[in-house]
Amino acid sequence: xxxxxxxxxxxxxxxxxxxxxxxxxxxxxxxxxxxxxxxxxxxxxxxxxxxxxxxxxxxxxxxxxxxxxxxxxxxxxxxxxxxxxxxxxxxxxxxxxxxxxxxxxxxxxxxxxxxxxxxxxxxxxxxxxxxxxxxxxxxxxxxxxxxxxxxxxxxxxxxxxxxxxxxxxxxxxxxxxxxxxxxxxxxxxxxxxxxxxxxxxxxxxxxxxxxxxxxxxxxxxxxxxxxxx
Numbered sequence: 001x002x003x004x005x006x007x008x009x010x011x012x013x014x015x016x017x018x019x020x021x022x023x024x025x026x027x028x029x030x031x032x033x034x035x036x037x038x039x040x041x042x043x044x045x046x047x048x049x050x051x052x053x054x055x056x057x058x059x060x061x062x063x064x065x066x067x068x069x070x071x072x073x074x075x076x077x078x079x080x081x082x083x084x085x086x087x088x089x090x091x092x093x094x095x096x097x098x099x100x101x102x103x104x105x106x107x108x109x110x111x112x113x114x115x116x117x118x119x120x121x122x123x124x125x126x127x128x129x130x131x132x133x134x135x136x137x138x139x140x141x142x143x144x145x146x147x148x149x150x151x152x153x154x155x156x157x158x159x160x161x162x163x164x165x166x167x168x169x170x171x172x173x174x175x176x177x178x179x180x181x182x183x184x185x186x187x188x189x190x191x192x193x194x195x196x197x198x199x200x201x202x203x204x205x206x207x208x209x210x211x212x213x214x215x216x217x218x219x220x221x222x223x224x225x226x227x228x229x
Contacts, residue, residue, distance in 0.1 A: 031055055032202065034082055034093060037213075040180035040187065041093055042135065043128040043152045044080070044228060048217070050209040051093065051228070053082050055202035066198050074197070075099075075176060077113075078149040080204040080228050083178070087192040093204055094188050095151070098169075098177025105168040106190075109155050109183050111144070112168075119145040127152045130223065132214055151229045156184040163190045176200065204228055 032053045036045050045051065055061070059071040066084075075081055079096045097111065098104040105112040110120070123141040131139070139154045155164075161184045171177055175194040180186025189195065210223035 032082075033208065034091070034204065036093060039135070039185055040182050041080070041095070042182040042185070043131055043139075043141065043154055044095075044181045045093065045204075045207070046130045046210060046220070046223070048211040048213040048220075049207045049223065051204045052206050052208050053202040054205050057203035057205075058200065061201075066201070068198070075200055075203070076147070078146040078151065081178070081200050082202050082204055083195050083200040085192055086195060086199060091201075092178075092188075094178035094180050094186070096176055097146070097179045098171045098189075098194075100171055100173045100175060102171045102177070103168050104171060104177055106164065106166050109164045113146075121145070121150075123152050128154070130210075130220060149229075151181065153181045153183060159184045166190060 032055055034051045034053050036049045036051060037047060039047050058073045058075060059068045061068050075096045077096055077099055080093065081096055082091060082093050084090070085092050098113070103114050111118040120142045123143045127143075128136065128139070128141050135154075135156075138156050138158065140157055141152060141154050143150050144153045164183070169177075171194060174197045176197070177189045178195050179188045179190070206225060206227045207223050208225065210220040210226075211217040212220055
């Protein structure tokens with residue numbers, strides 16, 4: 001048995017060392033991939049999307065930790081970010097809605113930021129075409145503007161959701177308020193509260209690959225390489 005293990009080690013040691021010394025640090029510090037299994041970011045991100053995450057978008061960290069050794073930017077309103085949930089440390093993908101120092105309010109799914117209602121407009125059918133038919137029939141879509149950046153959001157008709165409104169809250173320094181674009185089907189800061197800066201691990205930049213989980217993993221070729229808005 002010992003001889004066999006030594007033989008395996010000699011055959012695979014270069015691969016193991018390359019993986020441990022190169023791949024793991026790069027994946028931990030610079031870039032990563034994130035499969036999305038749920039619809040909380042519909043219609044921007046669909047179930048079955050493989051999303052590219054830029055882990056060096058805001059800072060540089062010690063590999064395999066959340067400790068920062070350098071910082072050059074902070075998340076901006078409208079960024080789609082990957083972070084660890086403050087209640088159970090689940091890795092999540094959501095949109096940055098509230099920045100440090102903001103006063104944030106939600107009135108029947110209309111955001112009010114620092115006393116001003118966010119601008120909403122109609123959404124083109126092209127931006128929601130990838131959704132499953134049952135969501136297309138039930139959903140109401142809009143284009144939401146955050147600091148000049150526009151993206152798709154949706155709500156579900158006929159759903160009683162107490163999280164469609166909340167009283168004004170002040171976002172503490174060093175903290176962020178996250179929400180999913182699927183406002184009636186997202187577990188986000190409305191449930192677990194603010195997210196601290198150190199819990200944010202990177203910015204989700206684009207969809208690399210996409211497969212329809214409800215249709216035998218059929219590739220959604222039109223989404224390959226699509227930048228996230």
